[in-house]
Amino acid sequence: MSGPYVLKPDPLDARLSTTVTGIDQNGKSVETRVVTEKPLTLYLNSQEVVTMMTIGDHPDLLAVGYLKNQNMLADDDVVTDIDFDEDLDVVVVRTERETDYEEKLKKKVRTSGCAQGTVFGDVMDGFETASLPANARLRTSWxxxxxxxxxxxPSLYLEAGAIHGCVLCQEDRPLVYMEDVGRHNAVDKIAGWMVLNGIPAGDKIFYTTGRLTSEMVIKTVMMGIPILVSRSGFTAWGVELAQQAGLTLIGRARGKRFVALAGSERIEFDMDPETAEDEPEKSKRKGSLAAQ
Structure with a gap:
């Protein structure tokens, strides 16, 4: 495998976890690390969009990625500034022009107090017209x-648990590894990194520790990434949407084992699975918890 991560977890970051004292099954005092969870309110220009619960790292990436994955930022929208106020837990994304979503959000907020119904409909419109590159490939050795x-x-999950991870990869190299209390936040951080750095998606692989749900499939397709891999299992709607979009969907990827339920034509079997290393028992136990 060539090269280091561009971004990866920092399990020693004191802002992301805290030590709590309790007792174990024998009534003995124990100390354990638990992840932090704090609100982050997102504004698009002057309009409040949503308040998310997050571990608090990379608020700029999370904000831009959320807006992009919710179809609130068009491909030609230019982000001019991102302001984060740590004391208020507020992040403001400003664009060169007023986006199409300001008026939609204002109308939705006035009628029901939530913009998600409008957002979901627009995201599905984008999903149905999305096109993924047919020539993308995944070698089993990768x-x-x-x-x-x-x-x-090394990750916060291994240190404290109760968190999900997502990784953007290219061939056999993991590039960006993000964690958060919600797997959708981890996805959005990666999407934000791609948008702000102009990273192409057609030759990338997306890895998640969580289940392959409809949400994960929709976000991956909307990001333009043709291959989605998880160590966990599938939902029926996730599989159906992957097949509809032409997304390569691989689950239960642990050690030398995996199952592909969509887009298997992209897979090149260039390595005998019997020669691959199986997972250590500790990793297997951790993996079973990651799906919960």
Missing amino acids: LYSLTKAINTT
């Missing part, structure tokens, strides 16, 4: 290298 590298990377 998949085995990626799962090993990701599962052995």
Whole structure:
């Protein structure tokens, strides 16, 4: 595997977890690390959009990625500024022009106090017209290298649990590894990084520790990434949407094992699975918890 991560978890960041004292099954005093969870209110220009619960790292990436994945930022919208107020837990994304969503959000807020119904409808419109590159490929040797590298990377999950991870990869190299209390937040952070750095999506692989749900499939397709991999399982709607969009969908990817339920034509079997390393028992136990 070539090269280091561009961004990866920092399990030693004191802002992201805290130590709590309790007792164990024997009534003995124990100390354990737990992840932080704090609100982050997002504004698009002058309009409040949503308040999210997050661990608090990379608020700029989370904000831009959320707006992009919710179809609130068009491809030609230019982000001119991102302001984060740590004391108020507020992040403001400003664009060169007023986006199409300001008026929609104002109308929705006045009628029901929530913009998500409007957003969901527009996201599905974008999903149905999305096109993924048919010539993308996934070699099984890359998949085995990626799962090993990701599962052995020091992370907040390994330190404290109760968190999800997502990784943007290219061939056999993991590029950006993000964690959060909600897997959708981890996805949005990666989307934000891609938008702000002009990263192409057609040759990328997306890895998640969580289940392959409809939400995960929709977000991956909307980001333009043709391959989605998880160590966990599938939902029926997630599989149906992946098949509809032409997304390669691989689940239960642990050690030398995996199952593909959509887009298997992109897979190149260039390595005998019997020669791949299986997961250590500790990693297997952690993986079973990640799906919960």
